[in-house]
Amino acid sequence: MRRLSPLDALFLQRDAPESPRHIASLVLLQPGERPLDYDTLLQLISERLDLVPRYRQVPRPVPGALGLPVWVDDEDFDVSLHVRRSALPRPGTMQALHDLVGRLIARRLDHDRALWELYLIEGLEGGLTALLFKAHQALVDGSHTVDLAQVLLEDSxxxxxxxxxxxxxxxxxxxxSLALASIRDQVVHPGTILSNSAFRAERLLSRIPMPRPDPARIGALDAPLSRHxxxxxxSASLDDLRRVRDEHGGTVNDVLLAAIAGALRGWxxxxxxxxxxxxxxxxxxPMSVRLKGAEDDSLPTSLGSRVRGHLLSLPxxxxxxxxxxxxxxYALKAHRETGDAVAAQTLADLPGFATSTFHAVGARVAENEASRGYQLVVTNVPGPQEPVFMGGQQLHQVYPAIPLTGRRPLAIGITTYQGRAYFGIVADREAxxxxxxxAQCVDEAVEELVETTSPRRRAPRGRKRPEKGGAR
Structure with a gap:
């Protein structure tokens, strides 16, 4: 029986209809020799859950809030309640998929069940199959539990x-027994008293209704969240992004963030x-860093200890x-020159690496630093440049979906995979x-940067150069 960390307990406490605290990831799979059907997926998930036992557990509160909640086995666990099937109406366009994903990520997870869901979405044009992963921020911490997608990835x-x-x-x-165990923990570890006090204070504050803001003062990225x-x-070609980097300096990450700034301007x-x-x-x-004293870039078990929040002013x-x-x-130069930055290729080459785990850790870090007064979250995670597979199907595209919190109606996640950068944009439906x-402005902002490169660096339209390594 493991107790939730103070941060995980706060994630559960802050989970609300207007701000569900789950991270999501949309994966599109190319059709293989045998399509991935629901029964096959259900069997595969059932077998892989042994690798992530917390996906069969639920958080249980301690009576009287005497201590932080604990993880206990779900005695009524049924995998079919978590792995669900859906389909798009013909012709199964990407716009229809976007609409469905928007509805699904708006739904809170049931706290009386294990805190995750997986949707098999069929009927997408081109014969593609989509998988939508949802996992609560209290579940995936990059240390004791990784994202379910990570244990589903295969090299072939x-x-x-x-x-x-x-x-x-x-x-x-x-x-x-829960109450007695909490009291015993506080006697043996007095430091837990502070964590419990902070948790109880958060519970009390969450019950106080917040004043509604003046609509006249609501900015483009400052608005109350709705339930929708x-x-x-x-998406963008990594070759294009590298050409911009080679022409003007910096890193591919700099180019991506500059493109987001340009997209926000156009929007x-x-x-x-x-x-x-x-x-x-x-x-x-959120950016990955090298721990002091580490001899190389190999990451320890706890990914959360390797990610720091960096506040950037987008011009x-x-x-x-x-x-x-x-x-x-220039704004990110100091981070690179400290020697703390971890090379993108190092992250992309991690064995069994799933980008969704790093996005989850990045979102946790951002939420933990909400007091710094930022207006949107941007996570960028480099993925493998060689094909990977799920359930026998080749992963074709992957889009992160970062949760919205506070008065921030927009969040952007980026995953680079097999020669392209994929942007997942989550927004409040009303704001x-x-x-x-x-999204269209993102495409135009990337094109605007590419047009600033010399003609000799530009690849002919319609042709794609082979990929060599990950984004840097």
């Missing part, structure tokens, strides 16, 4: 056979929002795309009804 279309044994839940401890979400995607202009030379948005950008008011890039690159316009 051959599905590994893993040893499997029938699972039987351990009995749920009684309320009295929109989702949109964009604001389509809304007739005021944009001046000083207009900027504060973005929380939205700057009219020149190259100057925007230089400003972003940002035109999220598809923002």
């Amino acid at each position: 279309a051959d599905v590994r056979e893993l040893p499997h044994q029938e699972w039987a839940p351990r009995g749920t401890p009684s309320a009295v 979400r929109r989702f949109a995607t964009a 604001l202009l389509t809304r007739a929002e005021p944009v001046s030379a000083s207009t900027s948005f504060r973005a929380m950008v 939205v008011g700057e009219t020149n795309a190259v100057v925007r890039l230089h400003q972003v690159s 940002v009804p035109d999220v598809d316009v923002l």
Whole structure:
């Protein structure tokens, strides 16, 4: 029986209809020799859950809030309640998929069941199959539990056979035993008293109704959250991003963030929002770092200990795309020169690496630093550049979906995989009804940067150069 960390307990406490605290990931699979059907997926998940036992557990509160909640086995666990099947109406367009994903990520997870869901979405045009993973922020911490997608990834279309044994839940401890265990922990470890006090204070504050803001003062990225979400995607060629990097300096990450700044600028202009030379948005950008004393870039078991929140001012008011890039690159230069930055290729080459786990850790870090007053979260995780597989099907595209919290109606996640950067854009349905316009502005901002490179660096349109390594 393991107790939740103070941060995980706060994630559960802050989970609300307007701000469900789960991380999501949309994966598109190419059709293989044998389509991935629901029964096959259900069997595969059942076998892999042995590797992530917490996916069969639920958080149980301690009576009287005498201590932090504990993880206990779900005596009524039924995998079919978590692995669900859905389909798109013909012709199964990406827009229809975006609409469905927006509805699914808006739904809170049931706290009386294990805190995850997986949707098999069929009927997508081109014969593609989609998988939507949802896992609560209290569940995936990168240390004791990784994202379910991580244990499903394979290096080939051959599905590994893993040893499997029938699972039987351990009995749920009684309320009295939970209370006594909490009291004993506080006697043995007095430091837990502070954590428990903070948790109880958070519970009390969450019951106080917050005043509704003046609608006249609501900015483009400052608005109360509704119970509904929109989702949109964009993508860019890594070759294009590298050409911009080679022409103007910096890193591919700098180019991506400069493109987001340009996209926000274009989006604001389509809304007739005021944009001046000083207009900027504060973005929380979780970044991987090397621990002091580490001899190499190999990551320890706890991914959370290797991610730090970096506050970046996106120069939205700057009219020149190259100057925007230089400003972003200069702002991040200090992080690189400290020697703490971890190379993107190192992350992409991690054995069994799933980008969704790092996005989950990044979102946790961002939420833990909400007091720093940022306006949106941008996570960027480099993935493998060689094909990977799930359930015998080759992974074709992958889009992260970062949760919305506070008064921040927009979040952007980026995953690089097999020669492309995939943007997953989550927005509040009421505050940002035109999220598809923002996605289009991302495409245009990347193109604007590519057009600043010399002709000899540009690849002919319609041709794709082979990938060599990950984004840097």
